[in-house]
Amino acid sequence: MSATTQSPTASGSRTPSTAGRLLGDRRLPVAVTALLFLVMYGVGLSRYQNYGFGEPQVFLNLFIDNGYLLVAAVGVTFVILSGGIDLSVGSMIGFTTMFTAWLVERQGLPIVVVIPMALAVGAFGGFLMGYVIHNFEIQPFIVTLAGLFLFRGLCLVISKESISIGDASVSSMAQAQVSLGMGFLSIGAIVSLVVLAVAFYVLHYTRFGRRVYAIGGNEQSAMLMGLPQGGTKIAVYTVSGFCSALAGLLFTLYIQSGDPLHATGMELDAIAAVVIGGTLLTGGSGYVLGTLFGVLVLGLIKSIIQFEGTLSSWWTKIATGVLLCAFILVQRFMTTRKKT
């Protein structure tokens, strides 16, 4: 048993009961979100079975329609785990759609050349924000807010109007279907799942990933433990910038155009997905798997509202708001419990 039980002063609060341990388990929020997803899916099945809700493709469409959001949310997960925040995600996605559309349509560059360029720009943008946050010790909220305005403004510098992409290789890429037997996935969906898997590996099996958790847990301690917290912080924002750019590319494929107003406010969707997925906004606790379920829950809300037919799409926002509020209250409850 734990060493604490030997101390005569040990009271009940020191040796948590089974229930207390279960509540204190950091995996619990992920399980709750996964359960929520299953319940919602079950409700959808019972209500709309006659309308084809049970088709495997409806499930797979969640990945196809939300792949870009998943990639962006994975990037945001890194940032939030480290105790920071990234508000520039939506603007970065919008900028990437414009940048890509402009290079492909107006400059005639092949998409295979444009992809690495867009990713490099995104990663560099994230790097710059991380550099400023670390070296000048400025709140990430402010720095990435500046990034939000900057990249949205740059969209309009490229063009004030939307640029639709007619390039043949882009459309063939966008329409490519990877058959899974019972249905198919788009390239975007597959990329997003690969990103998820890589992020999981990085966070749990590399030193960099563990440093992200350590810094989110207690930055001061991380420094005194001799961890290079500056490099880690910059890297975290670079990862987020890279993921935003990749999400922008997937969004371009999904929507086949660039528009200065694309993905406005999507950073908030991404943050909502991360929080609903059980990651603590204070950092240090959470899993990318939770983020996947967070994105799926948000996607499922959209699907259900579509199947309902009579509801306005704004109900998606209302449902998201209610969920977010509920989950933050749950988090609050869990963290206060842990302290006692």
Next chain:
Amino acid sequence: MAEPRPVLEMTGIVKEFPGVRALSDVDFRLFPGEIHALMGENGAGKSTLIKVLTGVYSLDGGTITLDGTAVRIGSPLEAQQAGISTVYQEVNLCPNLSVAENIFIGREPTRGGRIQWKRLRRRAAELVDRLGLDIDVSAPLSSYPLAVQQLVAIVRSLGTGEGAGGGEGPGTKVLILDEPTSSLDRDEVLRLFALMRRLRDEGVAILFVSHFLDQIYEVCDRMTVLRNGTLVGEHLVRDLDQVGLVQLMLGKAMGQLDELHEHQLHSGAGETLLQADGLGRTGGIAPFDLEIKKGEVIGLAGLLGSGRTELARLLFGADQPDSGKVTIGGEQVSMSAPNDAIDAGVAFCSENRKSEGLVPELTVRENIILALQASRGWTRPIPAAQRDELVAKYIKALDIRPADPEARVGRLSGGNQQKVLLARWLITSPKLLILDEPTRGIDIGAKAEIQKLVVSLSEDGMSVLYIAAELEEVLRLSHTIGVLRDRRLVARIANGPEITTSRILETIASGEHQ
């Protein structure tokens, strides 16, 4: 003990800050296999010396020799790599990670960049076992109490020498423990000491800093005394008694403490000031009866977490009781908020003077005046002349240094901050003063002054409820001692010559007074 070659030698150390010479020409040496205490009042240069040694501060003069070779230590990381590890007062670990990870983070065993979790956990478990600790290394650190976290921090600092590939590196030669015991209770301290002795026997040189003189005498072999940034002397602990040590630290004959020993405990035969009947709070403290007489000092003794603070908070209305009533001066008072208590003449000095007491950004004057102004209400400001006079009076009476009413409280030393907090409540001339750990983390000189003050206040007719971790302190000051155990007031003992710390310890241990 034959004197082998010291593992660490610091000679002629100089460290200057703008306008202050924090260390001048200090020599210090540390032998393998010994526990060495670094002694001195607050501001004597202990922390500066440690920070120079651990690479947090750069050196302005002098040399550091480790194992016979001169070294330059530029950062905490370099110090660790050289075999100098530090465990600070606050546990500097990540509570969200597992114990094993906290021990190894930054040098996890990897293969091809992939962390080998099984190996990591196994090695952490081996390390913990070797030190005779019983800790589940896969549990999150936050599931353990502070004391165990402190031990984990030590385990981590020992592992720092080991290479990432699993090969044994130089290992920890010097372990610095900076006030590790300040928030531990007695049992936890004993466990820490057991670990320290074990490491000493393995040949590690341990530098130990603590405000508790008894602890120094219990565990240390040798000590170095600093005063005002200069070296006073190095002594074997067995050659220097406590009185001699205190004199060295203060640089003057120490009459103050002795005076306190002489202090006549006048009989607390005054009229009843406060009477609590069956006061209690679920989860806080079991219902208790307590009578406090006018001019009486009641000391609360008990282990950390035994309900000392909870009892005090109930009497101050900071927590709401579920049962019982409080009568102050014959009138029943509803203790629903601290304001009720303040109106009834109760003052409360919190144990967390930083987070629950002082406002560090405000000046000494503003902090002192805060409670008095609050009791008058904001519509009736205290006249400036009267205010300045009051502040000056208390700065002088309590010897707050610097004696500058415009100094920011955050810049004051711990002892002086405590005095400011005391002044704030004294100015409201309370009938009952509750002091929760007023002497924690402050140096011995300031401690003696605060204790003297308690005595004189009680002689002037103020009642004091005194909470302290050190039993000697409680015993020395109190007329009556309330013993707490497991959130229950188990005994009330009238102080007298036959009462000793061991008697009280027995009462705490057995839960009953013989």
